[in-house]
Amino acid sequence: MTAVADDLFPLAGRRVFVAGHRGMVGSAVVRRLASEDCAVVTAGRDAVDLRRQTEVEAWMADSRPDAVVLAAATVGGILANDTRPVDFLYDNLMIEANVIAAAHRVGVAKLLFLGSSCIYPRLAPQPMAEDALLSGPLEPTNQWYAVAKITGIKLAQAYRRQHGADMISAMPTNLYGPGDNFDLAGSHVIPALLRKVHEAKERGDGEVEIWGSGTPRREFLYVDDLADALVFLLKHYSSSEIVNVGTGEDVTILDLARTVAKVVGYRGRFALDRTKPDGTPRKLLDVSRLSTLGWHAPTPLEEGLQRTYRWVLDNAERLRGFDTV
Numbered sequence: 001m002t003a004v005a006d007d008l009f010p011l012a013g014r015r016v017f018v019a020g021h022r023g024m025v026g027s028a029v030v031r032r033l034a035s036e037d038c039a040v041v042t043a044g045r046d047a048v049d050l051r052r053q054t055e056v057e058a059w060m061a062d063s064r065p066d067a068v069v070l071a072a073a074t075v076g077g078i079l080a081n082d083t084r085p086v087d088f089l090y091d092n093l094m095i096e097a098n099v100i101a102a103a104h105r106v107g108v109a110k111l112l113f114l115g116s117s118c119i120y121p122r123l124a125p126q127p128m129a130e131d132a133l134l135s136g137p138l139e140p141t142n143q144w145y146a147v148a149k150i151t152g153i154k155l156a157q158a159y160r161r162q163h164g165a166d167m168i169s170a171m172p173t174n175l176y177g178p179g180d181n182f183d184l185a186g187s188h189v190i191p192a193l194l195r196k197v198h199e200a201k202e203r204g205d206g207e208v209e210i211w212g213s214g215t216p217r218r219e220f221l222y223v224d225d226l227a228d229a230l231v232f233l234l235k236h237y238s239s240s241e242i243v244n245v246g247t248g249e250d251v252t253i254l255d256l257a258r259t260v261a262k263v264v265g266y267r268g269r270f271a272l273d274r275t276k277p278d279g280t281p282r283k284l285l286d287v288s289r290l291s292t293l294g295w296h297a298p299t300p301l302e303e304g305l306q307r308t309y310r311w312v313l314d315n316a317e318r319l320r321g322f323d324t325v
Contacts, residue, residue: 009067009110009166009235012037016234017065017108019043019050019099020072024179025114025172028227029069036231041065051094053101060102068103068111069230070096070152076181077188078141078211078279085144092148100155104165112234113156113169115149115242117219117283118142127286130171130242139280157240166238170230173246173285177223177304178311189253190220193260194309201266208261208268211276214254219246219284222304225297232295246285247297256301263305 016033020026021042033040041063048059050072074091081088096113103111120128121136133153138146156167176190184192193210200208229245237243251259257270287297299307 007235008238011067011231011235014066014109015039015041015064016067016069017041017043017060017063018069018071019095020070023071023073023075024175024177024181024223025226026069026071027179028177028223029071029230031224032227032231050098051091053094053098056098057102057105060099060106060108064106065103066109067234068099068108069234070099070111070113071230072099073114075145075188077192078277079185081142081145082277088142088144089148092145093151096148096152096155100152100159100167104159104163109166110234110238111156111165111167112230113152113167114230115153115169115171116145117171117173117244117246117285118146118280119150119153119171120283122280126282127248127284128244129286130244130289133242141277141279153242160240168233168237168239169242170233171242171244171285172226172229173219173221173244173283175221175223175226177308179223180308182312189218189256190260190305190308193257194264194305194312197257197260197264197266198309198312200268201264206268207271208257208266209271209273210253210257211273212253212278213274214252214257214270214272216253216278216280217250217282217284218253218256219248219250220256220301220304221246221297222299222307225299225304229290229295229297232293233290237293241289243290243293244285244287245290246287247301248285248287248291249301250282250284251301259302260305263302263309 048055122139124132153169159165180191182191
């Protein structure tokens with residue numbers, strides 16, 4: 001059913017194209033690949049717009065990578081998903097279709113497509129196993145992004161079925177870490193909380209607002225752990241079956257906020273704005289497939305948050321709108 005071997009796809013001497021290398025995930029993959037004996041190939045938007053078919057085909061034909069890690073995507077939190085549905089559907093459909101098709105056309109030996117845990121139904125049994133895909137309705141607040149990612153999965157599977165292409169797909173849980181988006185208009189929960197709590201501490205505010213009831217449970221994976229898992233899968237895995245990537249542990253949003261406050265050194269309280277949406281009640285991945293293959297997430301949540309906060313403090317001046325005193 002699955003295939004894993006020590007030297008299934010050795011990276012030594014190969015050219016690996018990391019699509020989306022400037023994003024949080026892509027930059028982490030580039031960092032991880034630095035310890036492999038391979039050449040990392042990247043392309044900024046000034047060189048190729050991945051939403052444009054002709055540009056992607058021309059660049060791929062010229063660059064001829066041996067492998068592709070497709071981490072490029074338009075991403076964001078509940079607010080961004082809900083208010084920019086065209087961006088989340090169109091951009092992601094175009095990126096994945098263009099890169100996957102061009103990779104096959106030029107003879108790329110292996111492609112890893114990066115999906116998302118939001119592909120699973122809103123009320124999927126917990127923890128969510130890979131076979132929960134398409135078993136029920138999606139969460140409305142991120143349905144546009146989810147539909148695009150499901151399409152990418154199916155396209156990779158179709159190329160494997162029709163053409164024998166070695167294309168695999170990994171489904172990460174909620175991510176955080178260096179390089180995250182700290183713009184409150186488009187950020188996910190951890191960067192939003194880190195920024196809110198940090199700025200509240202700097203201003204001396206006694207209260208920080210949290211969207212929703214604080215009761216939804218979420219699983220969080222440090223982005224460098226994801227990068228390690230992706231390189232592991234690239235080297236050791238080949239199957240049409242998707243693979244969940246996570247920690248196998250979750251936490252409530254309110255408990256997450258308290259952990260963030262501990263890391264930042266904030267002693268104020270949290271106010272719950274119950275007029276705002278909660279999103280999916282719980283999102284916990286069943287990571288037994290990846291565990292069976294031999295990979296486990298090494299970074300505990302609090303340690304990952306400490307690393308992320310240190311990165312924020314070191315880079316605050318270049319983070320859009322980030323308040324420091």
